[in-house]
Amino acid sequence: SQTIHQWPATLVQPVGSPLSLECTVEGTSNPNLYWYRQAAGRGLQLLFYSVGIGQISSEVPQNLSASRPQDRQFILSSKKLLLSDSGFYLCAWRGLAVRAEQYFGPGTRLTVT
Amino acid sequence: QKEVEQDPGPLSVPEGAIVSLNCTYSNSAFQYFMWYRQYSRKGPELLMYTYSSGNKEDGRFTAQVDKSSKYISLFIRDSQPSDSATYLCAMSSVAGGTSYGKLTFGQGTILTVHP
Numbered sequence: 001s002q003t004i005h006q007w008p009a010t011l012v013q014p015v016g017s018p019l020s021l022e023c024t025v026e027g028t029s030n031p032n033l034y035w036y037r038q039a040a041g042r043g044l045q046l047l048f049y050s051v052g053i054g055q056i057s058s059e060v061p062q063n064l065s066a067s068r069p070q071d072r073q074f075i076l077s078s079k080k081l082l083l084s085d086s087g088f089y090l091c092a093w094r095g096l097a098v099r100a101e102q103y104f105g106p107g108t109r110l111t112v113t
Numbered sequence: 114q115k116e117v118e119q120d121p122g123p124l125s126v127p128e129g130a131i132v133s134l135n136c137t138y139s140n141s142a143f144q145y146f147m148w149y150r151q152y153s154r155k156g157p158e159l160l161m162y163t164y165s166s167g168n169k170e171d172g173r174f175t176a177q178v179d180k181s182s183k184y185i186s187l188f189i190r191d192s193q194p195s196d197s198a199t200y201l202c203a204m205s206s207v208a209g210g211t212s213y214g215k216l217t218f219g220q221g222t223i224l225t226v227h228p
Contacts, residue, residue, distance in 0.1 A: 006156075043201070100205040100207070102214070102216055106155060106156045107154075107156045109154065
């Protein structure tokens with residue numbers, strides 16, 4: 001069965017510090033991978049998606065970047081965090097079968113102080 | 114106008130009640146419909162997946178899609194306190210292969226089932 005991991009689970013970082021969040025998927029090959037941010041009481045905002053190694057697409061311009069160094073690894077980064085980067089960050093994957101659903105990881109709660 | 118509209122609630126019901134959660138959408142190209150359940154401080158988990166119009170039942174949960182009205186519903190029978198969570202609807206117009214596979218989400222409905 002497939003499993004998706006995210007770490008760290010929680011993070012408190014000062015403004016201007018760098019960020020690196022990691023997501024890995026087990027039990028599947030060549031998944032589509034997604035990074036979302038969820039602000040308190042709001043829906044999910046898609047940040048980045050990747051259909052393969054080194055292939056990253058950005059949905060919205062912002063202070064963040066993403067990389068996919070391996071097939072089942074997806075990293076979200078920032079060189080300098082802003083207060084507005086606080087939120088709940090979710091990684092998700094989708095397989096290549098003819099289905100549309102995505103499966104989410106446990107999330108990382110980021111607080112920028 | 115948002116592509117997907119979902120009543121944010123909050124919705125509070127007594128244990129054993131029938132709950133109805135709804136989303137409306139404007140994009141007629143949507144044909145894949147999902148419901149996710151999200152407990153506090155957790156990632157969303159897939160609850161129901163349906164393709165095109167019709168009903169799908171899984172235990173106490175029934176998902177209903179009416180494409181002619183651009184309206185989807187999730188019914189929870191015999192609701193339990195453990196059903197207390199945020200429920201997100203999601204939909205897509207494409208699936209499979211190397212397509213982007215974008216999901217469009219509703220804002221989520223907060224449900225509390227009290228004993």
